[in-house]
Amino acid sequence: MTQSDSNAYDVVVIGAGPVGENVADRTRAAGLSTAIVESELVGGECSYWACMPSKALLRPVLAQADARRLPGLADSVRGPLDTAAVLARRDGFTSHWKDDGQVQWVEGIGADLHRGHGRLAGPRTVEVTAPDGTRRTLTARHAVAVCTGSAAALPDLPGLADVRPWTSREATSAESAPGRLIVVGGGVVAVEMATAWQALGSQVTLLVRGDAGLLARMEPFAGDMVAQALTEAGVDLRTGTSVRSVTREDGIVVAVTDTGDRIEADEILFATGRVPRTRDVGLDTVGLEPGSWLSVDDSLRVDGHDWLYAVGDANHRALLTHQGKYQARIAGAAIAARASGVPDLDAGPWGAHAATADHGAVPQVVFTDPEVASAGLTLAEAERAGHRVRAVDIDLGTVAGASVYAEGYTGRARMVVDLEDEIVRGVTFVGPGVGEMIHSATIAVVGQVPISRLWHAVPPYPTISEVWLRLLEAYRDN
Known part of the structure; x- marks a missing residue:
């Protein structure tokens, strides 16, 4: 049965994950009537299948690893993790895959929630098919925002x-x-899940295609250090290995590699990239290619469409929740400004309506043991971008705060300095606990803080943050 019903709003948001929620929050705060459409759980991928549950799985693993490095505590944590308790805590982080609290939040900001599959049906028009098959047409006076995220890419086997x-x-x-678990891939999801499930009792085999190694988009030493740690933890790491075929025989997964190896496991995880969730959102009705990443300007407006925005993973700028939320704040402000008739948006570099940080200032943390945290450009990226740069490297284990943090602390830090402007283009930390340090690097990169000024940002002693002093000294003295 099909029911026709029309509703008009200032803004319609397709997708109620963290990105869509933040767009709606900003447009509602500006006084615009806003509808938000969601086909699954309100809160999206991050809340139920990505950031929150994965970090809930990893936190006990990393806490135990830290404790094992401390004399006086190490002997108390030699046993295995309580896997059932870790999984139960994970379930609490996902609210047991119920979205009541998130729905209350949407209602609290005054946005209207429409359950169902949202699909463009022409300019400024979204058709929502509810779970019971009924349809409702929503129209947007000012903007439609596609915030549908991305999905796991699977190989053609x-x-x-x-x-x-x-x-x-x-x-x-x-x-x-x-x-037994086979993990295929060498990126963030692959190494984090290998870390988690190995510690929770699985025998993990990690298969990485090609010779680039782990975390190929980060500084090379980051992947090397994570690879060494995973191997020491018991992971069977095989680089230069692709899966040629995979079958399930009597409940057992059998993977055959391009080298002819036959690997048996109970499950196989493919962490081999992401694809946009735009195949069935009606892009064809507005002249765009279904299933494509959407190209946008710095206000997150889709090229050639003055009413359509793509925010978060859908635009392929940075597939990270925090970066998507940043984009959402920019997009919400831009939509509100245009709706109020502001003639000239603050869309220049670092303006209120420009996602400037998407270009060379993106922070990221990989929650492995050791952790990897980065902000800005790697050395190779900076050189490819045409900057004249120099890398400064420091052994994190030589910093006094690192020895306090853990016995035998192993880590490394790199600062990439622009020699023309004498500002920091990028920073990478590898070591236990470095995820909580990366915001200082992000501020240095985003703020384009001169090296001469960073000298006066005194790191407290004895903390791992004192690595900043060591990096600056190394830059000055060499």
Whole structure:
């Protein structure tokens, strides 16, 4: 049965993950009537199948690793983790995959929630098909924002669907630890899930295609240090290895590699990239290619469409929740300004309506042991961008605060300095606990703080943050 019903709003947001919620929050704060459409759980991928459950799985792993490095505490934590307790805590982080609290938040900001699949049906028009099959047409006076995120990419292997492979969703929501787990991939999801499930009792085999190693988009030493730690933890790491075929035989996964190896496991996780969730959002009705990443300007407006915005993963700028939320704040402000008739948006570099930080100032943390945290450009990225730069490297273990943090602390820091402007273009930290340090680097990069000024930002002693002093000294003295 199909029911026709029309509703007019200032703004319609497709997707109620953190990005869509933040767009709606900003447009509502500006006094614009806003509808938000969601086909699954309000709160999106991050809340239920990505950031929150994955970090809930990893936090006990990293806490135990830190404790094992401290004399006086190490002997108390030699045993295995309580996997059932870790999974139960993870379930609490996801609200047991119920979105009541998130729905209350949407209602609290005064936005209207429409449950169902949202699809463009022409300019400024969104058709919502509810779970019961009824349809409702929403119209937007000012803007439609596509905030539908991304999904796991699966390789084109015959019969893969019959194998029922894990993606990041299954890896973060599994009810028990598989005895043996194959992880295919070398990026963030692959190394984090290998870290988590190895510590929670699985025997993990990590297969990485090509010779670039782990975390290929970060500084090379980051992937090398994570690889060494995973191997020492018991992960069977094989680089230069691709999966040629995969089957499930009597419940057992059998993967055959391009080298002819046959690997058996209880589950197989493919962490081999992401694809945009734009295949069925009606892009064809407005002259765009279904299933494509959407190209946007710095106000997050889709090229060639003065009413359409793509925010978060859908625009492929930075597939990170925090960066998507940053974009959402920019997009919400831009939509509100245009709706109020502001003639000239503050869209220049670092303006209120420009996502400038998407260009060379993106922060990221990989929650492995050791942690990897970066902000801005790697040395290779800075050189490719045409900057005349120099890398400064420091052994983090030589910093007094590191020895306080853990016995035998192993880590490394790199600062990439622009020699023309004498500002920091990028920073990478590898070591236990460095995730909580990266915001200082982000401020230095985003603020384009001169090296001469950073000398006066005194790091407290004895903390790991004192690495900033060591980096600056190394830059001055060499």
